[in-house]
Amino acid sequence: MHREFEQMIVKSQGRIRYIASRYCHEGEFDDMYQEILLQLWRSFDSFQGQASRETWVYKVALNTACTFVKKAVKHKDLKQSISKDTISVTEPAQNNCQAEILNTFMNQLNDTDASILMMYLDGLSSDECAEVIGISANAVRSRIKRIKVEFENQYIGD
Known part of the structure; x- marks a missing residue:
């Protein structure tokens, strides 16, 4: 054991x-x-x-x-x-490594969304995330979609 x-x-x-x-x-x-x-x-x-x-x-x-x-x-x-302060990005995204960009973005999210994103990136399914967080799988999928849109708006642009 x-x-x-x-x-x-x-x-x-x-x-x-x-x-x-x-x-x-x-x-x-x-x-x-x-x-x-x-x-x-x-x-x-x-x-x-x-x-x-x-x-x-x-x-x-x-x-x-x-x-x-x-x-x-x-x-x-x-x-x-208990939430961490939002960290603003002061330098262009292309000058940061991917881990710094992700960490900065995750620090801007509330605790639930950050946890969902972490589990999503680790490959857990919506059902598994829902079980951990205590919300429905549909709510998890909606939050993931919203998180992706927000990330694209902040770091990818047009």
Whole structure:
């Protein structure tokens, strides 16, 4: 079981890190990342295979991140938004590498849309995304379409 868990973490490490960075406040990344890994470990034995392992990892990671944020807000009585500030593009898109462009664009999205885009780029189906996020597959497809249009408007143009 240890080996299987380690392989799953290695395969999903990028996703987990992105979710932790997306939902954490300044200086809380390590704590949130560790909490996600802990929750994955605690629930690893209960994984029943009703969904793909990737879908399950997303769901546990997103739920843990949301719970972590709620606890932080409750304990620290934070009054600021959990969303990251929009980062404006100051240089032309052609001067940025693709990863920087994608990261900048994802930082402009709300948490749900950013999570959907991340899962879409990882190859999860609309049904799998819907299961993780808790909305219908049609809503996921609509959001993906809207996200694509917005990306084209910002970075591709006419």
